[in-house]
Structures are given as structure tokens and as C-alpha cells.
Amino acid sequence: MLKALQLEPEKCTGCLQCEMACSYENEGVFNPSKSRIKVFNFHDEGRFAPYTCSQCSEAWCLHACPVEAIVINPMTGAKDVLEDVCVGCKVCTIACPFGTVNYNADSGKVIKCDLCGGDPACATACPTGAITYVDAEHTGLARMKAHASQTIPKN
Amino acid sequence: MKHVVIGAGPSGVVAAETLRKLDASASVTIVGDEPEAPYSRMALPYFLVKQIPEEGTHLRKGANHFAQQRIDIVQDRVTAVDRAAKSLTLASGGKMAYDKLLIATGSRPVAPPIPGMDLPGIFSCWTLADGRAIAQRAKPGAKVLLMGAGFIGCIILEALAQSGADLTVVEMEDRMVPRMMNDTAGNMIKAWCQSHGVHVHTSTRVTGIAKGSAHPFKVDLSTGQQLDADLIVSATGVRPNVEFLDGAGLEVQQGIFINRHMQTNDPDIYAAGDVAQGRDFSTGESSVQAIQPTATEHGQLAARNMAGHTGAVHRGSVNMNVLDTLGLISSSFGLWMGKPGGDSAELVNRERYRYLNLQFDGDTLVGATSLGMTQHVGVIRGLIQTRTRLGKWKDKLLEDPTRLMEAYLASTQAVGFNAALLK
Numbered sequence: 001m002l003k004a005l006q007l008e009p010e011k012c013t014g015c016l017q018c019e020m021a022c023s024y025e026n027e028g029v030f031n032p033s034k035s036r037i038k039v040f041n042f043h044d045e046g047r048f049a050p051y052t053c054s055q056c057s058e059a060w061c062l063h064a065c066p067v068e069a070i071v072i073n074p075m076t077g078a079k080d081v082l083e084d085v086c087v088g089c090k091v092c093t094i095a096c097p098f099g100t101v102n103y104n105a106d107s108g109k110v111i112k113c114d115l116c117g118g119d120p121a122c123a124t125a126c127p128t129g130a131i132t133y134v135d136a137e138h139t140g141l142a143r144m145k146a147h148a149s150q151t152i153p154k155n
Numbered sequence: 156m157k158h159v160v161i162g163a164g165p166s167g168v169v170a171a172e173t174l175r176k177l178d179a180s181a182s183v184t185i186v187g188d189e190p191e192a193p194y195s196r197m198a199l200p201y202f203l204v205k206q207i208p209e210e211g212t213h214l215r216k217g218a219n220h221f222a223q224q225r226i227d228i229v230q231d232r233v234t235a236v237d238r239a240a241k242s243l244t245l246a247s248g249g250k251m252a253y254d255k256l257l258i259a260t261g262s263r264p265v266a267p268p269i270p271g272m273d274l275p276g277i278f279s280c281w282t283l284a285d286g287r288a289i290a291q292r293a294k295p296g297a298k299v300l301l302m303g304a305g306f307i308g309c310i311i312l313e314a315l316a317q318s319g320a321d322l323t324v325v326e327m328e329d330r331m332v333p334r335m336m337n338d339t340a341g342n343m344i345k346a347w348c349q350s351h352g353v354h355v356h357t358s359t360r361v362t363g364i365a366k367g368s369a370h371p372f373k374v375d376l377s378t379g380q381q382l383d384a385d386l387i388v389s390a391t392g393v394r395p396n397v398e399f400l401d402g403a404g405l406e407v408q409q410g411i412f413i414n415r416h417m418q419t420n421d422p423d424i425y426a427a428g429d430v431a432q433g434r435d436f437s438t439g440e441s442s443v444q445a446i447q448p449t450a451t452e453h454g455q456l457a458a459r460n461m462a463g464h465t466g467a468v469h470r471g472s473v474n475m476n477v478l479d480t481l482g483l484i485s486s487s488f489g490l491w492m493g494k495p496g497g498d499s500a501e502l503v504n505r506e507r508y509r510y511l512n513l514q515f516d517g518d519t520l521v522g523a524t525s526l527g528m529t530q531h532v533g534v535i536r537g538l539i540q541t542r543t544r545l546g547k548w549k550d551k552l553l554e555d556p557t558r559l560m561e562a563y564l565a566s567t568q569a570v571g572f573n574a575a576l577l578k
Contacts, residue, residue, distance in 0.1 A: 063169070064448045064451060067197075068216055085211070087201040088201070091477060092533075093477060094486055094488070094532055097540060099537065100531070101533060103529040105484075
């Protein structure tokens, strides 16, 4: 059964444990600036919104890549960056209309959420259930899909 | 059904794969004139600095990829198109019939009309063969002259500087990357390059190249200065490869004119990528966008239409670029130069080489330029292409243009206390 990250901003308290967990899991450091999930801060309203790649079916990043360095993981459905193939040209970072593929100057490659191979550290770390890893048929995905469909229309 | 694609670049390859996906029984052939497996010119600079082997530039990595997809790759050059007979003339002497034809022949560098440009040892950085030749000559300490500081020039610049060459850039416009960066950003990139030891001459032309004595070349500049060079790399512009269509009766302006189904004025002939003059999302007009995302978008759409899925209408491609100039990352999107009467927001930090400029039409984002920004830049494309009404977030962006992601999330998603009710 395909699973997806369900993000529920109304449950987020802005504790940033997801960012810490993500950067530690993927980069080996506790450094939110290296996290693939980001909590956006609406400080004047006291609200927070965690956001990361929704593994969209359009896969703008994958199609824009000139060297086939972004592939679909058959187990998780995630769009994975193959670090040994990525040349660091950054075309995917401007092609992704959600802004969720980022360039990491330290490695000279791009980074994006790969669902930690099927056990996302952000969901495990989230203490309030704002980030959960659920059956993709679960209702939360409908919202993400609705949101995805209201962005760039498919031709 | 016999589909023939001329050109083995990203546009042609994506089109061929899409055709195969949509029609299992069709015959799909790519005709390309270079000897290598289909590769990406985008990746050449990385090959140049030996970051990747030659195979690393290949568009598809599996050795049998095209055979498995039952896509025939023919190494040949198409010299003429006979529309009445629906047949191509090949340089090798043969003919090839087609039912539907896609022209994805790309573009090629143009040599400026300067005395001495025909001397041996002056290269473009366009093909794998060029890449090999430049890599061999761009030794540490070698005096390298780069003509043109446009997008392609700057990509090569990065590679040449990394190879340790003593690098001089000559650009005739008054700033670097003039067709992608405004005055402020283009001159910040120039200052950055200079601070990294590259000699940059803007508002300057090369007026003549002659054989030198101590070094292979002596180069005259419009400023009266004379430079020595061991290697000259020319990146002064590109031109669509359309000459083989002379007499074929296809409408060619800047490139091959196509409608929103990627069709030329012959309904069985389509065009895509650098050679095609297709719809620009921002202006609604047709223009040549020689960029990777547009090439693949064109290729996919053309293939869907060729396979009979005529509902696939091109809404227009957003012109956008991202560039890494010696570690300074810049990007520009859509109407980065602005729209008359539209508001704009600008944030400049010259000391830290940070720049962000947003351009609005009413309360929608229509263009942007950034320097030193590597996080969430893609959202600019998203906001432009969805024409998201920003409402009150436009004012917040005018105050602080860096809050693009917040503006996007607040304008498109339920993020409030009662957001659960909106699911």
C-alpha cells in the first residue's frame, strides 16, 4: 500500500523537531538549514505550516533533469535524487513549482524529500501529529491532491 | 504509424519515449547526427571539469534503454524534407519515410563576424567533441579568452575557472548575462567574478584575432587593448538548425513557427525545443526559448499531439534560467524585466552578493530575479505559472520579498487555526 506524508498545519506548534530529525537522518547533523522539510512561520498570526515535497505525479523535477538523476522509487513512490548521477545543474530547483527541491552547496548536488526510504524521520519526530505517514488513500491526500491540481494544470 | 524524430537532444528523446508510451505498436525512430549516445549539452561543463565521465552526460543511463523502448536510433543527418512524398533525404544517401515528423534539431553556436575567427584552436563549447578539445587545452595557468558572458558563456566560465586557467571574459553588453539579469544583478555577478580572479571586460568587443608569437593568439579589443591567449572559447549566441528546411515551405521566423499543438504549418510536421518558436507563458507571444525545461515540455506535448491526443494544448512555457557563476547562484523567471505599470519589490545586499527582485502585475507575480538564493526558488515558477492571486500577501512581499514560500502557502493552502474544517 502506497503511503504519503500528511501535513496538518493546524496541529503544528513550530517546534522544528521535524527539521532536526530530517537533517540528522539525511545529513548527519542537527541543522535545520539542511532539512528537506521546512516549517514556515506566520509569526504575526502565531501559525506554522510544515511543508515538503508531496511526491507529485507530475514530477516536474524528474522531467526537467538533463541526466536522469531523479527517479521514482518503486517501493515508496518517492522521487529520489541519485546523488552519484546528479551533476548539480539546479534545473530541477527552478522547475519544481512547489519550491521543494533545493541546492546544497556543500555537496554540489540537489536535495529533496525521499520519504527516508519509507520511514520518514520527520513523522516519527513530530510530537503533535502534524506530520504523519499514512495510507495514501487516506483523506489527507485528497487535500494535497486538490492543492496540487490547483497549481499548474496538466496539459 | 511511423513517427520520425529529427534530433537526439532532450526534446527529441522525451518525445520519442512519450510516443512509445502512448502507442505501443507505432514505429519510433530518432535521427541524430552526432556519434555518441543521446547526451545532454547541459552536462558538458561538468564533463569539462572531469566531475563526471562522458557517460555521465548521457540522457539515459541504461545501455539498452532505447532498444528496450523499441526506439530506433539512426546516426545520420537529414538534408531535406519532401513534404509531398512524406520523405526525408539523408546525408548517407538514403531516404526515410514518415507519417508524423518531429523536428527537434536544436540550435548551434554562431561565430561572430570577426577577422581571425576561422583560426584553428578557437572553440565553441557545444558538442562532446568541443568539450574534449577544451578540457585538453584549458590547463592550469593557460591564458583563456572567453567571448560572450551570456548564459552559456557563464556556464563554461565556471568550468574554465575551475580548471585553473587564467581567464578573461569579453562581453559586448554593459553587464554579465544581459538577457537573464537586470543591470544591478548583472553587475553584481561581474563584481563577484572579478573578486574571484576573472578578468571581465563589459561593453567591449573582440575586434580581431591574429596568430601570436609567445602565445598562439593575439586578440584586439574595441577598447584598444591587446591580449595574449592560449585558448579562445566562443559563446556569443546560438541559432536554430533550420537550414535543411530550405525550400520545404515550413514557416520559419526566429525558429520554426508552431501552434499550440506544437504543429508547424504542415499538420503532419511538428517542432519542439530550441529550434521551435512556441508560446511564451508570460507574453502570450511566440518566441524561441532555448532552455532545458521548455525543451522537454515541448517534446512531451508534441508527442501527445502526434499520437492523436489533440487535447494536449500548450499553455505556454515560462522562460526561466538558473546559473552558477563560480559559486554565486542566480536565477531569473518570466517577466524579470517587469511589466509596464506593475509594482516591484527589490532587496539588495552588495556586500553579501544577495539580490531578490520581484515583479507584479496587479496582485500576481509575473517575474523575478535572484542572486545567492538556493532555497525554494522553484516556488517563483509556481506562483507565476498558476497566476496565484496574492491578495494581502502582495503587500507583505513588497515589504519583505523573501517571504515567497509563506505567500504561496497562505494563498494556496489552508494553514489557519481552523484549517481542519477546510479539508
